[in-house]
């Protein structure tokens with residue numbers, strides 16, 4: 005099959021991790037005889053250096069003309085440390101999500117048995133944890149009207165949600181719950197916020213259409229604590245934009261590293277696949293960034309294309325790399341592999357593994373050699 009993929013490496017570690025995903029996707033294309041065409045474009049601070057905007061029209065056009073977008077990361081300390089900067093790399097990502105109508109950001113979180121002791125959380129509390137966070141992505145406080153008073157002494161960010169914005173992501177979250185353990189937790193702050201009360205009302209009413217799903221509610225402050233105390237209670241979490249951003253970074257501690265957490269940003273027409281982490285500027289060019297979050301995002305892209313077997317192979321290759329400790333230093337302190345070496349290893353697993361379809365029985369770890 006033929007697909008055009010827009011590749012937006014961005015800033016910091018963005019280019020080095022994205023390069024590994026492209027490598028993996030090329031190996032998939034070769035093995036399964038697909039044709040993937042990669043169209044690279046600038047975004048974030050990298051685009052600002054040349055175009056003075058973090059999302060040039062040419063980049064947006066490439067994204068809209070592609071079947072999917074593979075996004076790296078954006079952000080640069082020179083803007084992070086300058087609160088008065090009028091244009092910021094992050095605006096490029098936000099505009100891209102808005103322009104492409106990517107209202108649902110899907111962030112799976114799980115504990116890997118092999119990495120259970122890498123997490124600072126107690127093994128017995130996290131073993132078996134497996135959830136998916138549905139984060140609303142194009143509304144709420146991120147996109148409400150913003151202002152600063154003339155004297156610079158006060159500022160405002162408006163948080164607005166409509167029933168329609170809530171319903172469209174809630175449908176997706178309910179449907180995901182139906183395919184999983186049939187539990188949906190709405191995380192909000194309905195004891196304080198009017199927007200959260202609209203979320204509760206809307207989701208409660210929608211629940212009548214999904215009678216096989218158990219709906220419960222948690223306030224965000226309690227949810228943040230429950231995520232650490234007892235993450236196994238969660239199946240599907242549905243939440244608004246900012247709560248989802250914060251809760252998913254927190255949840256990454258369960259898996260052992262934020263460098264493992266992938267995501268899919270979905271709309272009615274377009275889709276983008278992005279790790280949940282940022283541009284980790286301290287690691288830029290050092291070869292220490294974990295490329296797996298980006299590579300698993302690419303696997304979500306393959307699923308989105310309907311290439312289920314291919315996506316499974318990528319995920320299995322990642323499992324093998326974790327089993328064999330072919331990992332970057334965030335999860336392998338003793339004998340760590342570089343960003344590129346992890347990518348090379350996954351590429352070779354994808355190219356060389358013998359038996360397809362992949363399943364647990366024919367995954368023979370003993371036969372794998374580590375490069």
Ligand SMILES: NC(=O)c1ccc[n+]([C@@H]2O[C@H](COP(=O)([O-])OP(=O)(O)OC[C@H]3O[C@@H](n4cnc5c(N)ncnc54)[C@H](O)[C@@H]3O)[C@@H](O)[C@H]2O)c1
Pocket residue numbers: 017021076077078079080081084094097261262263278279280281282283284285292293294295297334
């Ligand atoms: N989607 C995005 O592009 C995105 C997301 C978050 C932050 N940002 C931007 O990134 C910049 C840095 O932000 P930050 O430091 O708060 O967050 P960050 O996610 O870049 O890094 C936070 C910490 O997470 C760990 N980490 C992140 N990615 C990793 C990887 N691939 N492998 C191993 N460890 C990894 C590192 O310990 C790092 O210090 C800022 O400019 C911010 O705005 C962008």
Ligand SMILES: CC(C)[C@H](C(=O)O)[C@@H](O)C(=O)O
Pocket residue numbers: 079094097098249280281282
């Ligand atoms: C960089 C920033 C705008 C972004 C967000 O808050 O959505 C990031 O933290 C993320 O999680 O993708």
Ligand SMILES: [Mg+2]
Pocket residue numbers: 249250253280
């Ligand atoms: Mg974030």
